[in-house]
Amino acid sequence: MIVIWQRLLKNTKISGITLFPLIILRKPEYCQDPVLVNHEKIHLRQQAELLVIFFYIWYVIEYYYHFFKLKDAFLAYKSISFEREAYAMEDDFNYLETRKIWSFWKYI
Template sequence: MRPLVIVVPFLNVAGMALFPFILVYNKAALEDKVLINHERIHLQQQLELLVLPFYALYLLNYLYNYIRFRNHHKAYMAISFEREAYHHEREMGYLVNRRWYTWLRFL
C-alpha cells in the first residue's frame, strides 16, 4: 500500500497517520524515510483493526499510561502501537514480513 502523504503546515507533530493518509508538517518531512515508515506502520495497525477500533484502543492505552505515569511523554511512548512503530521505524522492509497484531507484543 502506497499512502497519500499530505503536507499540513499547522500540524503540531512531525507526522500523523490518519487512515488512509499520512499527514506531515512540512515538505522536508516528505523526504524523511524513517518518519514515513513509522507512519506506514501505524496505517497497517489501523487497517488490521478496521480503523475505528485502532483509535479507541490507542486512546485507552494512552489514558491507562497517563494514569500510570502522570506524564504525557511517558504515556505516549508507552502506547503499544507507538512502541512497535518506534522499534521498527528504521527497518525499511519491516512491513513486508510483519505479522498482523505484532503491536500486541509491545503491551
C-alpha cells in the same frame, strides 16, 4: 497517500500523524525522511488491521491508562503499544513485508 498540512500541525511538536488513509506531515521536507515515513506507514497497517475505529479506541484507552499510571503525557504516548512497535521498527524498511498481523501485541 502523504499530505502536507502545515496549518493543522503548526503549533504542535508533531512531525507527522496518520489518519487512515492519510499520512499528514508538518513540513514538505519530511517527505524525504524515510524513517518518519516508515513509522507512519506502520501506523497505517495497524489501523487497517483493526478496522480503523478500533485502533483509535484502543489508542486512546491505552494512552489514558499509561497517563494515569505514569502522570506524564510524553511517557504515556511512548508507552502505547502501537507507538512502541512503530518506534522499534521504523529503521527496518522491510518490516512491513514480513510483519505478522497484530504484531503490536508483543509491545503491550
